[in-house]
Amino acid sequence: MLQAIADGFMSGAIIALGAIGLTLTMGILRFANFAHAELVTAGAYIALAVLWLTGAFMGPIGPFSFGIPMLLAMVVAMAGTSVLALTIDHLVFRRLRDRSGHMTLVFGSFGVSLVVRMIILLIFGGAATYYSNELQIAMRVVPGLRIMPDQLFVLGLTVVIVVALHFFLQRTRLGLSMRALAENPELTRVNGVDTNRVIRWTWIIGASLATIAGVFYGLTIQLRPEIGFHLILPLFAAAILGGTGNVIGAVIGGLIVGMAESLSVLFIPAGYKLAVPFLILLLVLYLKPTGLFSGSAGGAK
Amino acid sequence: MSGFSIYLIFFLIIALNYGIMGLGLNLQWGYTGLFNAGVVGFYAIGAYGAAILVGPDRDYLIGGFDLPWPVAILGGMALAALAALIVGLATLRLREEYLAIATFGIALSLQLVALNFESLTGGANGLVGLPRPLFHLFEDSTTYNLFFLGLVIVILGIVWFGLELAVRSPWGRLLRAVREDESAARSLGKNITLIRLQVFVLGCSLIGLSGGLYVAFIGFVSPTDFLPLLTFQVWAMLIVGGSGNNAGAVLGAVVVWALWTMSGLAISRVAPVELQSQAGAIQVMLIGLLIVAMLIFRPRGLIGEKTGGS
């Protein structure tokens, strides 16, 4: 039980990081991006590629399984994934944005998700890999609860990122512009804000957070090309549960989804674990479609 | 009969059966603008539903009702409609993308059920040894396939004819209004959510019909026939053929399925064994590229919607 809660926190943190980017794009770019979860996979694998190419897996720091190169690789991967997201936006979404129905964008993102997943599969192959073969010794915190140092690192960094992002959105001009854009794009332009620039930054932030989620996933679980595919549903469930466009809501939504997935194993066969986000999603849509904390863009019509 | 015509019959049965699925999807997307991201889920329900209803009684399985095929297929369609109702009631009054997300979710969940609920679905092995409809009346499998092709064509024709009638009816004309300008449709005093729900449930039961026919033809179900890729393939068929046009939906099914099988054949012949999996990835990637490229460069497909609108 205790262990399941701790594991739920872990996967919840990863879902939360992915869901933040998704909820921002849903709020600001106004479409459900099925390809967002693939940015998680892309980020994880770009970091792996950077580690391979530099070949410098310097020794791990302290109790962690990774060292400085891993962190550098993550930063490079954040940049790389941002470039990928901006390229996709430029090649596909920008062209579809001006068309009549916005569902065409959703459809387009559905196609893009398959292309990105297959490119990753093509380059890196289908087998599961790891960043490091270092074995970690789990710390026994209390009887019945073991935690890896990496997991603590992931949780800590997640908290730092969420707090920083909150301040960014509340205090900076760019953050203000993003919140304004989510409410009313036309009025935002009338206020003299270059909305294309804000859209670019939305992609960069979303892709960077997706990368961090992907690297954390790779660190604490493993790297597989299907990471993103399996995250599509948990990310959407978290974003909608938290209220579309609401960053803090997405974090809490992510934790709830992760926790529910983890605890579900106590009650239902593990094979159905991946269906838990869907059940949460159905429940939210039936009971409170605006989410727990109604977002800026609002879920209901 | 030559090997090629034997293969052609087989190919057409599969392709035209996808055509039935395409017609259901076209009703949802082409006419009404509903995005169903879980096509394979409703197809699987139709297939598994029919298989469980028609299957012989086996003591290690829950199902095995030994019902006649027409009843079994209708039962599969009803189950697909029920699943559509559950998803539709939750999402169709909300923002349009919620339907897409929820359908994606139900397809994924149904895949888990197919894999894990062994006493109902046979798990990874699936349900095998189902009696194929009227198989005993034919001498060899080639003539049987010819018969089955005729059956698929007749059912496709009925579905097509029915849909053409439906979209030309006052109800059908409303669909475009729902898709193009929701507020205008609402101002006509129509219940948009109800119309959407009708379309979604009807479309999903047609997708279920296609699943049932598939099982009737091959005589077994297994989870490997219901991979998420199928959803993408069927979407590629519709967007290539031209959404909003029933002829386009069927044409797209034949064209894309031909491209898919030919490219698969080419890969197995040309690509070295050690590169087969990469070649397979490229083949799947092309489906995604096809969808994206069609949306950007030729959203009306080969033969798109006939009447106005953008």
Next chain:
Amino acid sequence: MSEVLLRVTDLVAGYRPDLPILHGINLHVGAGEMVTIVGPNGAGKSTLIKAVAGLLTITGGHVEAMGHDITKVPTEKLGEAGIAYVPQVANVFTTLTIDENLRLGAAALDRPLAARRIEEAYQRFPALKSHRNHKARALSGGQRQMLAFARSLLCAPRLLMLDEPSAGLSPLIVQEVFTELRALMKSGLTILMVEQNVKAALAISDRTYVFAEGQNRIDGTSEELTQNQEIRAIYFGNAGAGNSASGDS
């Protein structure tokens, strides 16, 4: 004739390139003038303002402001061209606080200047200052309009374009809004305004354009138009006409 701040020549524009709503509009606004545009629903009044603001597709003609061609200038650069625009109804960010609304409006300015202008805005509209950390959704209709004015003035425009500032407001509040507009004019601002209420428009403005079916049909000083038989027949013949606050395309 005084300096022309805005000149619109043969403007053809609409929401879609293939469906123009404006079919060749010509008008000008001189420095220090208050000019109103009136006309029936669907005549293209709001469309003109939005087209000048760069929010629509312009397929013909051009727009000049302060002597520069701004036909292709994007909306977000409007402030640099010396023009501010207050849209109809949804003209403040309800999910942002009043302070945030103003900070966003001043985001193009460097920080010290932005802070100074925001302080000036608070002095001009003291009611806003007392609610500065409240969400704008808590404001009344009149207060929202004041916030929208305050925001639009932050970039020190020469020309202010208003789309039906009286829409949805009670008559008493409309009086307040118009009083504020007169005060703004006295301080040297030029105003181009769309107004449903023809009587009020003619009473407050120097000159008026009457739009119909995407063209400017009649124009003249507001005094002349008040005497114009056609206008009188259309707008003053049946009392109450043109008083509706309904939206315009």
